[in-house]
Amino acid sequence: MTTQPYVRVSDLSRSFDVSKPWLNRVIEGGEKQYLKAVDGVSFDIPKGETFALVGESGSGKSTVARMVVGLLPPSRGEVTIDGVSMTDRKAEAERQRLRRRIQMVFQDPYASLNPRWRVDRIVAEPIRAFKLVEGEADIRARVGELLTLVGLHPDDGVKYPHEFSGGQRQRVAIARALASEAEFLVCDEPTSALDVSVQAQILNLMRDLQDKFGLTYLFISHNLAVVRHMATRIGVMYLGRIVEISGGREMFTSPKHPYTRMLLDAVPDLAMSGQERAPVAGEIPNPINPPSGCTFNPRCPWANERCLAERPPLADGVACHAVHEGRLAVKNAA
Amino acid sequence: MTDTVLSVRDLRVEFHTRRGVLKAIDGVSFDIAKGEVLGVVGESGAGKSVTGSAVIGLIDPPGRIAGGEILLSGQRIDNLPPEQMRKVRGKRIGMIFQDPLTSLNPLYRISEQLIETITTHTDLSPSQARTRAIELLAEVGIPAPDRRIDSYPHEFSGGMRQRVVIALALCAEPELIIADEPTTALDVSVQAQIITLLKRLGREHGTAIMLVTHDMGVIAETADRVAVMYAGRVAEIGPVHDVVRNPLHPYAEGLMGAIPTLAGEEARLVQIPGSMPRLTRIPPGCAFNPRCGYRFGRCTVDRPDPLPWRGHKVACHLYDPASGPHFLGEGRTLAAAEKHEEATA
Numbered sequence: 001m002t003t004q005p006y007v008r009v010s011d012l013s014r015s016f017d018v019s020k021p022w023l024n025r026v027i028e029g030g031e032k033q034y035l036k037a038v039d040g041v042s043f044d045i046p047k048g049e050t051f052a053l054v055g056e057s058g059s060g061k062s063t064v065a066r067m068v069v070g071l072l073p074p075s076r077g078e079v080t081i082d083g084v085s086m087t088d089r090k091a092e093a094e095r096q097r098l099r100r101r102i103q104m105v106f107q108d109p110y111a112s113l114n115p116r117w118r119v120d121r122i123v124a125e126p127i128r129a130f131k132l133v134e135g136e137a138d139i140r141a142r143v144g145e146l147l148t149l150v151g152l153h154p155d156d157g158v159k160y161p162h163e164f165s166g167g168q169r170q171r172v173a174i175a176r177a178l179a180s181e182a183e184f185l186v187c188d189e190p191t192s193a194l195d196v197s198v199q200a201q202i203l204n205l206m207r208d209l210q211d212k213f214g215l216t217y218l219f220i221s222h223n224l225a226v227v228r229h230m231a232t233r234i235g236v237m238y239l240g241r242i243v244e245i246s247g248g249r250e251m252f253t254s255p256k257h258p259y260t261r262m263l264l265d266a267v268p269d270l271a272m273s274g275q276e277r278a279p280v281a282g283e284i285p286n287p288i289n290p291p292s293g294c295t296f297n298p299r300c301p302w303a304n305e306r307c308l309a310e311r312p313p314l315a316d317g318v319a320c321h322a323v324h325e326g327r328l329a330v331k332n333a334a
Numbered sequence: 335m336t337d338t339v340l341s342v343r344d345l346r347v348e349f350h351t352r353r354g355v356l357k358a359i360d361g362v363s364f365d366i367a368k369g370e371v372l373g374v375v376g377e378s379g380a381g382k383s384v385t386g387s388a389v390i391g392l393i394d395p396p397g398r399i400a401g402g403e404i405l406l407s408g409q410r411i412d413n414l415p416p417e418q419m420r421k422v423r424g425k426r427i428g429m430i431f432q433d434p435l436t437s438l439n440p441l442y443r444i445s446e447q448l449i450e451t452i453t454t455h456t457d458l459s460p461s462q463a464r465t466r467a468i469e470l471l472a473e474v475g476i477p478a479p480d481r482r483i484d485s486y487p488h489e490f491s492g493g494m495r496q497r498v499v500i501a502l503a504l505c506a507e508p509e510l511i512i513a514d515e516p517t518t519a520l521d522v523s524v525q526a527q528i529i530t531l532l533k534r535l536g537r538e539h540g541t542a543i544m545l546v547t548h549d550m551g552v553i554a555e556t557a558d559r560v561a562v563m564y565a566g567r568v569a570e571i572g573p574v575h576d577v578v579r580n581p582l583h584p585y586a587e588g589l590m591g592a593i594p595t596l597a598g599e600e601a602r603l604v605q606i607p608g609s610m611p612r613l614t615r616i617p618p619g620c621a622f623n624p625r626c627g628y629r630f631g632r633c634t635v636d637r638p639d640p641l642p643w644r645g646h647k648v649a650c651h652l653y654d655p656a657s658g659p660h661f662l663g664e665g666r667t668l669a670a671a672e673k674h675e676e677a678t679a
Binding site for chain 2: 056057165166167168195196197198199200201203204207222223224225226228229252262263264265266267268283284
């Protein structure tokens with residue numbers, strides 16, 4: 001088990017039934033329709049590292065996150081965390097023990113905290129649920145400790161979530177995630193709802209906690225600059241598939257896939273202010289009827305007949321015929 | 335200055351609530367010239383959107399404009415009767431809001447919405463208006479506009495809808511466009527398209543644009559000048575390159591450092607301690623003083639006014655000669671102030 005990475009996701013897929021109701025299908029005709037939200041996604045996360053998934057709306061990154069923590073059963077494929085399968089029905093008992101060590105931090109700190117509970121009760125819930133600490137006084141001490149850890153005051157525990165700002169609420173959510181002594185945090189857009197100065201506080205906090213406790217993160221974001229700041233490895237998703245996967249720095253210095261290049265070009269960056277950029281063409285197509293072959297082909301300037309017909313496999317960290325055939329040279333900015 | 339399109343002078347907006355008077359905007363002044371894009375940045379609650387709403391006269395009770403002047407091409411518009419203001423709005427000032435779906439009526443085809451707006455504000459006949467509407471849709475980059483014009487809003491994607499909203503704002507060829515977070519709801523690749531479009535429109539039509547957003551990257555790409563707002567006041571206003579690269583106000587400096595960049599090293603982000611005060615509890619003196627690393631005695635008592643400084647205007651006592659030893663003379667920067675603080679401490 002030492003050779004196996006902490007988190008292994010292999011060939012993970014999920015489709016949703018988006019058919020019209022049965023009666024409409026009978027009367028109006030029409031087939032069952034499926035939306036492939038995630039299609040054959042594989043990646044590993046070594047312990048103590050941060051793997052980030054980036055992509056635009058509808059690329060399937062949040063669906064992957066929900067399958068990894070077990071909130072959504074996959075249609076195909078497997079998630080293994082610390083050697084325990086999250087998808088195998090037989091491993092239920094082992095999985096129960098594992099659940100404590102996996103926690104999730106959501107995007108909206110306004111929706112993810114119970115507004116009728118005081119903060120100390122919210123943070124203490126995992127401690128009580130997993131019976132990690134016995135005795136009220138000890139639980140209270142532990143909650144105080146956790147709140148201090150995330151930069152709040154132990155006395156803040158008596159307040160309700162509405163008394164906190166967005167950034168402070170996200171700190172509470174992180175304290176709750178840590179309360180169960182979690183090792184693996186799945187963070188779905190943890191800072192998207194926050195202002196930049198608060199975002200900086202939360203990102204710094206997350207990195208400090210990682211250094212302190214050796215946490216492993218799966219970090220979902222649409223913001224490339226945030227991902228660059230956090231991740232050791234990055235996967236770029238487009239229409240449910242990973243189109244490029246590479247080390248954090250490499251992704252930004254020498255992007256391979258045309259979509260990655262396009263994304264990097266599109267980000268308004270402070271350093272590039274005033275510079276004219278190549279206009280980006282098109283939008284993400286409808287995932288119910290994805291284009292044949294490589295799903296990026298309608299927007300890709302390098303697409304040829306093979307790209308229209310054949311889906312490129314993920315090889316050498318990139319799924320693109322043009323790169324594989326050497327038609328598209330790998331840019332090297334460094 | 336004959337080519338000043340919008341001039342806001344010492345604007346104050348108050349909201350009367352049960353908990354007291356909230357000063358959402360407290361003495362804001364700025365100008366926007368013809369063809370210029372002024373970016374307004376700040377965090378939630380800084381008053382950027384309220385400033386935009388005040389300019390178009392859409393402050394609803396309990397809010398009211400408590401003082402100051404708003405001039406559109408030299409004419410005062412803040413005290414116009416509602417009926418006249420309605421004519422200014424749409425004809426002389428166009429608006430683009432964050433969520434394109436809520437700014438379009440879902441029950442009407444976009445052709446009806448565009449033609450209605452055009453015939454209201456111009457002398458064109460309905461058929462001429464339709465031709466004009468198709469031209470506008472083509473201009474904002476909607477493919478096959480002659481067919482798409484009869485679609486309903488829900489038949490467009492988010493980016494395309496925002497283009498329709500921009501076309502709607504352009505109908506009467508306004509002198510000023512107020513864009514409130516126009517790209518926040520959009521994906522990055524679409525966002526870049528909309529930014530390019532806004533820039534081009536400003537350039538080609540000479541329209542002045544007030545771009546309100548919390549995204550510094552968008553401002554850096556689009557704006558000519560930028561106003562950084564904090565707790566209802568302008569902390570710093572100046573040319574966008576200067577403010578991004580060499581922010582003078584300590585808040586602007588912290589804000590720039592807090593933004594993760596693609597080129598940046600993996601070092602820690604600059605972190606401004608604390609958060610913006612609630613509008614009911616703005617501290618005396620400079621509103622930023624509890625979070626400011628350069629604070630000295632005067633900051634907690636005396637409220638700084640924006641003073642000109644090397645082409646910027648900065649509301650900070652560090653740039654006021656009256657601050658004595660704390661005054662950052664010519665050629666001294668915030669880093670120098672830090673050293674000074676350490677030496678005196």
